[in-house]
Amino acid sequence: MPKVSQNKAEIILQAALKQFAENGFHCSPVSQLAICADVGVGSIYRYFKDKDALIHAVFKHVDSQLQQAVSRDFDAGLSAQKQHIQLIVNLIYYLKEHPHEFKFLEQYYSSPYGSEEKHAKFLRSEINEPPNPFVSLFANICQKNQQKLPLPLYLAMTFGPVIFVLRDALSGHVDLDDVLIEQIAAASWRALET
Amino acid sequence: MPKVSQNKAEIILQAALKQFAENGFHCSPVSQLAICADVGVGSIYRYFKDKDALIHAVFKHVDSQLQQAVSRDFDAGLSAQKQHIQLIVNLIYYLKEHPHEFKFLEQYYSSPYGSEEKHAKFLRSEINEPPNPFVSLFANICQKNQQKLPLPLYLAMTFGPVIFVLRDALSGHVDLDDVLIEQIAAASWRALET
DNA sequence: CTTTCCTGAATGAACGTTCCGTCAGTTATA
DNA sequence: TATAACTGACGGAACGTTCATTCAGGAAAG
Incomplete structure (x- = not known):
């Protein structure tokens, strides 16, 4: 032992x-x-150490699994559009099938516990962390098109709808089937085009 | 009372x-x-009666003021696009300038208190309530184009980005200026086009 | 005086955390 | 191998704190 x-x-x-x-x-x-x-x-x-430490430990655990799931089958060779849709679909699928993880993350990020962590993920580009696929993709998009797409707009149009529809699905008000998932992903890409 | x-x-x-x-x-x-x-x-x-009753009373108060603010200057004669953008801009402006109301509503809807209320607003079309401008506009859009746009997609692409960007603005990570507000509204309309 | 309004100390329930006895498993002794 | 001594993981009763709610009594209004 x-x-x-x-x-x-x-x-x-x-x-x-x-x-x-x-x-x-x-x-x-x-x-x-x-x-x-x-x-x-x-x-x-x-x-x-205490209840707070437990909460942070749960976050660390959940976050790392989520990162892994989102990056699954990621192919940097595809077009930006296909990459984008793939990431969104992965994200929705994973969180739809892991409602506990989703509810936990929602709570964590909107509590004093995670208010810093949230943006550290995107606004810093830290070393020694696995590169966030969304961040790389965004940099990619900005480079290809010379459009000056602001990061907050990208984040809002990407994660906003995902979070919103997942909430509704979890509360049982919306049937989040494959068609709707594809529609969300496609719509969020359309929102970014100019 | x-x-x-x-x-x-x-x-x-x-x-x-x-x-x-x-x-x-x-x-x-x-x-x-x-x-x-x-x-x-x-x-x-x-x-x-108790703390819960107080929380519900605060919600009723905040909600009615929000409804009013969003509907301001609403012109049913304008194009669907202009109506949509007007509503979104109104919504963002009001919540940006009333952060207490926004934070309260976020908490309320994502707590046991408001889990029902949320969708009663959209999925029922109840009598004796003032017509929700978003609901009317959506019905309008669906009628004009014969596209079969599902309501959950519309709600997700409309409110999702708004909520997301407001959170970031409130936490001080994003400067939600007039340009960004217009961009969000325009992008959310683009997302709905086909 | 009677009635209504208001207060904050008192109450009891619920919580996070601590602390110590118990005991399975490990090491030391012969 | 048999027995004794030690170790530290473990559980849960007990502690101190914090909270929502109550209520007896004082202040104001009529």
């Missing part, structure tokens, strides 16, 4: 993701997280 | 809007609301 079973930390992380997504940070008492992970309350504090 | 000072309820409502927007529902204790409104804690419970 290792000092700290790597398994138990993982179990806590998964249980926390589920609880946070379903009930929100504030309505997920540590006692409830413990029950959901089938673990004593004290054990959570063995693996994570 | 029976026989009670009209004024004091209003003061509480405004103070609550400010506090909720700045600190969130969960970090706005009733004691703090009372201090901010310069009333006793008990008085809040004279005007509102």
Whole structure:
């Protein structure tokens, strides 16, 4: 037995993701997280300094999986349009099939926890991180067309509709089928053309 | 609200809007609301059954003012494109200049409080409410072009970018000037064309 | 005086965090 | 190998804090 079973930390992380997504940070008492992970309350504090640290750890975990999923089958040889649509479709598919991850990220980014992180991702171009495919694609688009497309416009027309439609799909008000997904991706590309 | 000072309820409502927007529902204790409104804690419970009722009352207040602001200068005689852009610009302007209202609405809609309300607004076409200008315009667009544009796509491409860019503007990461506002409105119209 | 309005200390529930006893697994001793 | 001593992961009762809500009583209005 290792000092700290790597398994138990993982179990806590998964249980926390589920609880946070379903009930929100504030309505997920540590006692409830413990029950959901089938673990004593004290054990959570063995693996994570406090509740905040747990929330950040869940984010890190979710974010890295999302990055991976979005970049899947990415082909830099395709046209900018095809790349764009591929990324959007990947993004929607992944989040549609991982509603817990989506709800968690929404909460995280719109809370004091993630208000910095959000833009660090796009406005800095940091080293030692895997290059964000959306950022590279945007740079690509700007270079090809000499149009001066502002980054905030690109982000708004790209992620805005995705987030909006995912919310509606998750709340059960909208049936987000393959056709609608393709339509969203195509429309968001049209929005960027001039 | 029976026989009670009209004024004091209003003061509480405004103070609550400010506090909720700045600190969130969960970090706005009733004691703090009372201090901010310069009333006793008990008085809040004279005007509102409990904290939840207060939150719903703030929503009703904010929502009605927003509806009014968006419909300003609305001219049904203009082209669908011009109408669309006018509505979007109105919406962005109002929310940009009323950040408390925006932050409150964001919180409200993405909390258990407003998960129903949100879509009641669009998916039902209820009587005895003032007609939603976006809904009428959408019906208009669908009639003119015989394209079968699904409502969820329209909503996503219309409100998605607006919400996204407003978030960034509010967090100080983006300078949402008149040019960008026009660009967003124009892009969202382009997204709907086929 | 009677009634209405208002207050903030008091209340109890719920929460995050701590702390210590328990015990399975590991090492030391013979 | 058998036994004793040690170690640190683990659980959950207990603690202190914070919150929404209440209520007894004071102030104002009539």
